[in-house]
Amino acid sequence: MTKNKTLRKLVGASCLSLAAMSVVNLAYADTWRYAHEEYDGDVQDVYAHKFKEYVEENSDHNVQVFRFGELGESDDIMEQTQAGILQFVNQSPGFTGSLIPEAQIFFIPYLMPTDMETVITFFRESQAINENFPKLYAEQGLELLKMYPEGEMVVTADEPITSPEEFSNKKIRVMTNPLLSATYEAFGAVPTPLPWGEVYGALQTNMIDGQENPIFWIESGGLYEVSPNLIFTGHGWFTTAMMANQDFFNGLSEEEQQLVRDAADYAFEEIIEHIDGLADEALAKITEASDKVTVTRLDEKQIEAFRERSPQVEERFIEMTGDSGQQLLDQFKADLEAVQ
Incomplete structure (x- = not known):
């Protein structure tokens, strides 16, 4: 990396x-x-x-x-x-x-x-x-x-986070994706687009404060070595x-x-x-490999504080995609309702 x-x-x-x-x-x-x-x-x-x-x-x-x-x-x-x-x-x-x-x-x-x-x-x-x-x-x-x-997305950061307020001024690496940036802006963080090849070094040198990825990728890429606080926010796959x-x-x-x-x-x-x-296997490998790792799983009340900010990201999605995005979002929600 x-x-x-x-x-x-x-x-x-x-x-x-x-x-x-x-x-x-x-x-x-x-x-x-x-x-x-x-x-x-x-x-x-x-x-x-x-x-x-x-x-x-x-x-x-x-x-x-x-x-x-x-x-x-x-x-x-x-x-x-x-x-x-x-x-x-x-x-x-x-x-x-x-x-x-x-x-x-x-x-x-x-x-x-x-x-x-x-x-x-x-x-x-x-x-x-x-x-x-x-x-x-x-x-x-x-x-x-x-x-x-x-896999489920997991955030890693320089300290445990349980609320949008604790994301304030945190520079979180995102893919070069405007909507993902909008998500972390809604969460209160400072989204920082970076290609994957620069992420480990940026975490290591404190150029960024955190990032998100599935847990297997956090383990495979060794990200927990330089960003040891794992936060399960439940915000997506x-x-x-x-x-x-x-x-x-x-x-x-x-x-x-x-x-x-x-x-x-x-x-x-x-x-x-x-x-x-x-995911369970990867988390077990991480916690076995490092005693500096912390694992934070947000409870429903904590998740709700983040969830209530998601409508502004939906609005940004529609602004970016217009009618086609609105139709896709409507179909997405209908499909999810059908399987849930």
């Missing part, structure tokens, strides 16, 4: 090497290229390798998986996918929001439930997820294949999306398109099993 400059150099070399190849040949090659945003063994990496496993067991194609930093950060791999250099990409709405503002809906606090069973049912059955979002992604040349949850370059996908035969869809479905079922209990 402190090797960002070295990663950037490697990224440049890798991108030049890939770009030198024929995009047309890449799109229809026996080896398909798939990049994601996480490290070895993290949720997106497990999903990618389950997708790879299904494709390779059921076709003559191979899938080459690139992890975080091997081809750049989130904006780099999205650009490469849209250019046809990569066939598949896994990117969270936190970054896709610059392309698709409606994708930021996942950052409206307290919109999503936090119990896993309800969350999974929502992703399986939601019209917003399975019908509305594919149309929005298609407008950007992307074939949305699957959206899936990774981290969501990600797996997609293909649409020209590539449309150029496949019907049989191969179905292969890709089936592989995405297979990986989804596998990842749901994988994340069951993952």
